[in-house]
Amino acid sequence: MEPVVRLASSAVDPLISRLLAPAPQGPPTSAPRTAAAARPASVPEGPAQLMARLVSFRGEDPAIGWQELFDVARELVRLGLEATEQRLPDGEEEGVAAVLARTLWVIGELDTTDAQAVRLGPQDYARRLRSAVPGADRELSSAAAWFHDSLLVTVCLHFLHLLILRFPGLAEGQPERSHRIGQLVDLNDVEALRGRPRPAAQDAEFEARYLRHVAEQHNRLTIYGIDLPNPNAPDNWSLDATYLSLAAEFSPGIGQDGAAEASLPGDATTPHDAGPAAPGEPVMTADRALAGHERVLLRGVAGSGKTTLIQWLAVATARSALPEELRNLHGRIPFVLPVRRFAREGLPAPDDFLSAVRHPLAGEAPEGWVVRVLAAERAVLLVDGIDEAPEAQRDAVRDQLRRLLRIYSGTLCLVTSRPPAVDADWLAEEGFTELNLAPMNRDQVAAFVTAWHHAARTDEGKDHSRLDEYKEILLRSIPLFRELRVLATNPLMCGLICALNRDRSGMLPQGRRELYEAAMEMLLQRRDPERRVLYADTVDLQRAPRERLLRKLAYRMLVEERAVLDHDSALGEITRSVAAIPAVASQGDPQKIFDHLLLRTGLLREQADGSVEFVHRTVQDYLAAKEAVEQGDFDLLLEHAHEADWEEVIRMAVAHARPGECAILFNGLLAPGRTGMKRNRRRLLAAACLEHVTELDPETHERVRRETRHMVRPGTVAAARGLGWVGPIVLEMLPDPTTVSDDEAHRLAVTVTRINDDAAVDYLARLRHRRSLTLRAELARGWRNFETERYATEIIQHLDPEGLYFPVSDRVELAALRQLGGRDRVQIVGHFTPGELVDGLAVERLTHLWLAYDLGAGMRMEWLSAFPALTTLRVNPRLPRVSGVPEGVRIIA
Template sequence: MDPAVRLASSVADPLVCQLLLPVESTPDKAQAEGELLARLVSFRGETPPLSYESLLSLAGELVALTAPAQRLPPWDEEPVAGVLARTLWIMGELDTTDVQAVRLGPQDFARSLRSAVPGADRELNPDAAWFHDRLLVTVCLHLLHHLIRRSPVLAEHMPERAHRIRQLIDLNDVEAVRGRPEPSAADAEFEARYARSIAEEYNRVTIYGIDLPNPNTPDSWSLDATYLSLSAEFESPHQRREAGGDGDSGEPVLPADRALGGHERVLLRGAAGSGKTTLVQWLAVSAARDALPPELASLRGRIPLVLPVRRFAREGFPAPDGFLHAVRHPLAGEAPDGWAARVLTEERGLLLVDGIDEAPESERAALRGQLRRLMRVYSGNFCLVTARPSAVEPNWLADEGFDELELAPMNRDQVAAFITAWHAAAADDEGKDHQRLEEYRDRLLASIPLYRELRGLATNPLMCGLICALNRDRSGSLPHGRKELYEAAMEMLLQRRDPERRVLYADAVKLRRGARERLLRKLAYRMLVDRRAELTMEEALAEISRHLPAIPSTAGQGGPEDIFNHLLLRTGLLREQPDRSVEFVHRTVQDYLAAKEAVEQGAFDMLLAHAHEAEWEEVIRMAVAHARPAECARLLGGLLAPGRTGMQRNRRRLLAAACLEHVTELDPDTHARIRRETRNMVRPTTLEGARSLGWVGPIVLEMLPDPTHVTDKEAHRLAVTATRINDDAAIHYLAQLRNRASLQLRAELARGWRNFDTDRYADEIIAHLDPEGLYFPVSDRFELEALRKMGGRARIQIVGPFTPDDLLEGLVRDQLTHLWLAYDLRVPMGWLAAFPNLTTLRVNPRLPRVTGVPEGIRIMS
């Protein structure tokens, strides 16, 4: 985020340099890497050159020197100067080094100072507090620049960070004098049209399964009506500390769209169907409409540039002036020359790079290099990159300052909200069962908590949408397994829907499920072999033409274009782009159909050749599900075959273990061999490794070591794995860890609550955890009620959307002593007065400033 309250170097430098001792007055190693700032500041020590009173006066000068358009009312200047002086004074008490400060950058360094003086600004009004925070970022920017100029070592060891800070100084100086430059009249006119086109193009979302084949039925719905804010969690311990955690207190979970606040570069991981693309759409539409929430105020005024990787994966990352052409935007030919480059040069870009996993693994390193160069040349633009969890290794873009977030599985309240929104959208279609939609909704809401298979599947929007559609199609009778769900979906969309809705003469082509599915499988398989996510119209027609003679039921039904249009309009599984290229509505659908065709063709060697590549994982799993026993053994045996080393070998063996849950019949020898060869791989030595085991699934639980015979550190890593396996058997495993004293372990066990049946987990895990020092997270009303039934707890962490009335009713008032807000309640905190023993309010620093906190309650961040 740019500092919005600016000071030009000419006025800031003479003041900021007074905060540090002269170079000749610092110890001999002051120029060495890693010197404590506490030893460099001029206002600490036995006889400091700068007294606190002088520091207070200096802070007053900094406040008064801001540009007139940004200046505070006179009565606010003195209080803000006092808070600024106290915040800068804390530099003399922290163990932060000059290297760490420069590495953090101005915004994060300012945040670390602010969090070290909790509650210092509680007496400021919101406008004055906002001004203080932005001015502090500017002062930190000039301070870091001064550190770099006086220490060649810093500049030599961190050239990119030093270059970036110098760029920010230059930008700050320009804008302090004349403000952000306005675009030219031609650019402004185009940007207005472009914004309207983005809002129109991306404000539609297809909820899988509801896009009915009836041509009079809408195939998508307003993003405004159906957007569901999911949750995200931070990946690294450093980021968890920044988010308000401390390594012993668990990971805060925030709304995914709000979690982006305060970041400039983010790599967002999420499983297929988890909502990554929908989040990208929401950001693009909200930015285009200038309707972003306050937490994302730093993104206002930016131009959304949506870059689906599938559009340019083969050609490489486009140059700025090729952005619109690469994604085939309808206004690409009308953009003024050099427009996109000017947007990025002026740091007004909102880069949304969706689906790194859509590029073949062999090409991702090149894409990363191109993206890194782009971000270095055009630093200062916001950039969000999305990927499936295992598509790229941890810290893939960390060197470029990208923070990592991961979309969390939907909790029960989010699932209920999605199901409710889905049925509300369905009420606008042409169906004849609208009077029964409420019954279907209520029956489904009651069924999901009861059935483990459904509960395990209903964790992301894709699967929730599919479950809703099948529940409606079958009047409340649902299949439970993943393969069975997709089989039922194929039957619904490819065979039963048209006849049952009397859509018999929509076109001249009459194909039943078998022929439709075979042709769709051919298209999906072609995309798989070519490692692409779309085909041009010419390629799709050529593929259909090649296979029509082998499908007798298509004879006399029309030419390849007639058949293609029938598949496009009647199945709901294909989607045509403005340039007439074609893709499947979701990558998971493509993977399912391609896997079935690969098994049909006996292409096992091809599958095995790519089995270690992340984008083939779902294809391999579904191929095992479709394969006959001998074919299944061949596939699984091939995954264990020698010839691969390192990460490729490990990935293939873990994939073999993951495939066991999809097997219907397998010889005991192969099964035993998989268990034997993967048993020793499930003792992770890092947290990243522990998390990655979660994708393997329930089979891992059978191979994890006895939790009663491991150290606390290993027990914590095992808990990280087991809490990410959405299976009741995981509760039994975790119960064996519940009596340990380690706060880190207890925090992980508490965090895992949201992934399991609320009541059972509460009875077997939560009720047994030692509450000493432990914050118990509550993410939905079910958990809140369960905790109340247990008598409440002293320390509570709020990680879900509650109202004050919810918390006043659900929390045990005389029990609560510490409350941690990791979710924005968006209201003043005066209601906390109802808790007589509450002493501490902990607030995630990424959240907006809280107001109205009663006297006597300490605020921590």
């Protein structure tokens, strides 16, 4: 029998936790489900302990006495009556509290152990406590006695659950009983919250203010370097004016119905109509990610636009300015939860959502408002950057999120992460669909470059007459030069390229490190003089000391695995560094120097509570890597080299390192001692880092190639896909493609199509005449990663078209395919208007069209009547239902 008095854990745990003695000291553990119920420490499983030793009102120096226990009991009675909307006869409320206090007091008198209490469960444990105080309730009316007994069961439930949280060994010894107790707590929470009356007027007034603030707070977007080098330029821009919708694709290896990679069903008599599924193909714009999906895990590389998407969803939801596809968000309340704000403490309890992210209105929210929003199934959680939590904490954050979503099952949720930070299917058990932000295609790069220069016209720079010239230089250069083409695939790098192109009057540096070096010079040396900001403060520092101080902050964050430093920690780091840098020591006290870095460098951002962070994690990684090399702290780098979120730091460290230091890093990456995936990841990272090396002794270079050569014959498609991130060095180690089977040739193609290098096209050309449909499909989909005209000439036009759908993702590919005479079967994997497709496809030739991207406009298909030979329309099941398909065209879904 479940307890009848339902009390939410957020309300009772702070009270009941006072009954438990302070936990023994031990290693810190992850934060639990609520801040109030924090598990102070964990202890290993060991002998059972008497409950009398675990309560706070027993022992030589008890933390609380009878009066404090009675006060807790009285508050529990009040909460229980409020929850059940019961009224007791006059005077009996105090009587029930006294009986409850006496019953709880007996916990310290019985010889029951903690393991026995958990085994009994809440009802039987409550029964044992009652039997130890016979007749304690004889003065109560029958209604009051019944209420006491029901309340006692609920109190015992929460008491045992807190006990299990504090001592994980109890759960390990009795997993089924502990799981059941957790389930009952969850049920109690849901039922208690749903039954709670809602103070409508107070909530409604606050919600209106909160939504206005969300729309204002998140409707500003920083476009890298757009304010440089012009005076009085703004530091950020309206999201409305600059937002670029990117493509999202379902995680590779997951079919459209959630199964493994497979063909979609088609007509059994025409097996080639369906063709091979294209795992990881774009199907929609990323801002539609929650369309039809209540829970989404969205992966994207650094700077790919994850946070911008979070901002757009928050603003659009707050304004109720959502597209029709996202009608499930109408009326929802968005909660933006940047993980870096609470990375070390764990996911905050609902009542702490606003305070954990330092929201300005946190102190004004009606008590319990967030909980009521969640319980009413009106919330959308936007959890940004799970990779910002230290690796050891991520599973704890997942468990906390899992529990939250099980309690508030109607909550919509979007979680973002860098791709390698969490495993595949990390949140699959909770019904999360995994999507990846696709790299920007040529149309999107061109749109971004155009929007960037359009926004630049609103600043007060002196070069507006040359902005069109700068824009045209980039629009011509990015498709032609590999380095630019490789880098300009996400908004962060594309914006940085735009800023540097403008700053250098069209003369761009080459390579990732060179781009960041130029950016540091622009921001730290030339920013203020060229903006004519000469007397903003009395601190006068050149680039070197500015950068050195910033490196110290970044390195501190790296060592402590933080993305945010509180004000005192940041100021303390500056204080320690100032005395050692003569150029800084004479400029003023540490607080003055700290303020200068915040206001004048453009690389730091201060929050309302004084905490500080870098404007982007990539900048932090770059500066931290440089400082780690400067200090010679290679042991730290090598200790974490197998961790996905240290990848960028290791790469940049190799780029900064001198030849001898490079050898130390490479030999450390290849050193024995690691096994399994850790060993493989370190070796692949060593191979990937070769492209960043300026100088390396031939012996070490040969060792890297020798010890990684055997790793370039992947046995699975997933392994082949992962190998592609290593980069061009892999091409030198791959086998002769003419000597392998079709299956291995397909895996090799999966790898090489992900290596954006001209030499990759030469390798792929040696596979173009194979008959395998799976291989041909991989070669066809690969052309979005290369210069279109060359790939079309050397690969696409040579592929046997039988049964093969040719994908087009942008207008350049559409034009190139038409230049080749068109194809019978075409797959649409980018955003086009119907008019563009009618003009771009071979009207008389097209027989099979595969829509793998949401074209919008309600997916009405009357325009297909322009294709007289069209017989088959294939539509990805995740897309909206099509309508208006001409008669005689078969639909495969």
